Amino acid sequence: MVRSLIAGIASVLFSMPLMADTIQLNMTPGVTAVSQNVYSLHMTILYICIAIGVAVFGVMFWAIFHHRKSKGAKPASFHESTKVEIIWTLIPFIILIGMAIPATKTLIAMEDTSKSDVTILVTGSQWKWHYNYFNQDVEYYSHLATSAEQISNQRQKRDNYLLEVDYPLVLPVGQKVRFLITSQDVIHSWWVPAFAVKKDANPGFINEAWTQIDKPGIYRGQCAELCGKDHGFMPIVVIAKPQAEYDDWLQKTKITQRKAREEEQRLLDMQMSLDELMTLGEKTYTARCAMCHQANGQGIPGAFPALAGEGVSVDPKRKLEHISVVVHGKAGTAMQAFGPQLSLKELAxxxxxxxxxxGNNTGESVQAAEVQAIKNGQQL
Structure with a gap:
């Protein structure tokens, strides 16, 4: 029986790495050197704890079984032993030191953001991420791409439901990437498990993190700090590309963004029709505004004001104020500044x-030139 018990325990111990892969309850090794070090450290400490548990409980149950009262066992009578006390103090101390040394090395490596090849400013805001590639003239917002119809169960949910974005973060493979992480409003947390990177984004502060991805692929993460009602709608998607493909993407993105800025300037001399503005406006509102002000414009009482039938939305004398609130936001409220987030065309x-x-039906239209004037500081 004892041999069977020992064999059973041994089989469980030796099969644990396989179980970790199959039952998906364990950490994953990830795709960076740091994440693999974290995984190795986790598994090492897990095995040490299992070995200690087996030894302690094994001795305990053996003692209970072989020294039970029914076998006539007599309890021993003894006093303190300095030698034993030293031994049971030194052994745990040595074990803890043995675990602390690799843990400390891993923590130091995780915080070493020096000698980076790429630096990206990551800014969280309700409920999206903004990425700014330093010295590359490339920046953009990354929003949840899951449609409102899927969220409201009006359409079938796709495989990556609530885990897809319109513009993922693109990184090169084999390059050290430094992240400067901050927030525009409340506390967020930028977390990609495959990189072993999880760093809080605090308003007014910058936290640093880094990664160096070993293989191309798509890696997903989440905001890991409760940041408001749509916290669960703030995914992170990273695409790791080989250096040549990354350079090609970066160059194309620069050209695209430069052309977009040039198009913005051309819009200043154009007049868009009311129908054209309404069509684009509905699409933009649904994607960017409906989460707070609701699809019907009724808002959420006590949190987000209604736009239907009241306020700046219906007062002809407050048209410029309406533009200013959308462009610059409103201090002390959840209303963000959408001027940096949307194009002039989308804002108008x-x-x-x-x-x-x-039913507001003011009959008024807003043109790109009016929005640009407010962005440039025109007084109301």
Whole structure:
């Protein structure tokens, strides 16, 4: 019986790495040197704890079984033993030191952001991420790409439900990437498990992290800090590309963003029709505004004001104020500044939509030139 018990325990211990892969309850090795070090450290400490547990409980149950009262065992009578006390103090101390040394080395490596090849400013805000590639003239927002119809169960949910974004973060393989992580409003946390990177984004502060990805692929993460009602709608998607493909993407993105800025300037001399503005405005509102002000413009009482039938949305005398609130946000409230987030065309369209949807029907349109004037500091 004893041999069977020992064989059973041994089989469980030796099969644990396989079980970790199959039952998906364990950490994953990840795709960076740091994440693999963290995984190795985790498994080493787990095995040490299992060995200690087996030894302690094995001796305990053996003693209980072989020294039970029914076998006539007599309890021993003894006093303190300095030698034993020293031994049971030194052994745990040595074990803890043995675990602390690799843990300390891993922690030091995780915090070493020096000698990076790429630096990216990561800014969290409700409920999206902004990425700014230093010295590359490339920056963009990354929003949840899952449609509202899927969220409201009006369409079938896709495989990556709530885990897909419109513009993922693109990184090169084999290069050390430094992240400067901060927040525009509340506390967020940028977390990609495959990189072993999880860093809080605190407003007014910058935290640093880094990664060096070993193989190309798509890696997903989440905001890991409760940051408001749509906290669960703030995924992170990273695409790791070989250096040549990354350089090609970076160059194409620069060209695309430069052309977009040039198009913005051309819009200043154009007049968009009300129908064109309303069509684009509805699309922009649904994607960027409906999560707070609701699809019907009724808002959420006590949290997000209604736009339907009241406020700046219906008052012709407050048109410029309406533009200013959308462009610059409103201090002391959850209203963000959408000026940096949307194009002039989108800003003009969404404000026009808000002034004419849900029965507001002001008949007024807002043009890109008016938005640009407010962005440039025109006084109301």
């Amino acid at each position: 369209a969404v404000i026009t939509y808000e002034r004419n949807a849900w």
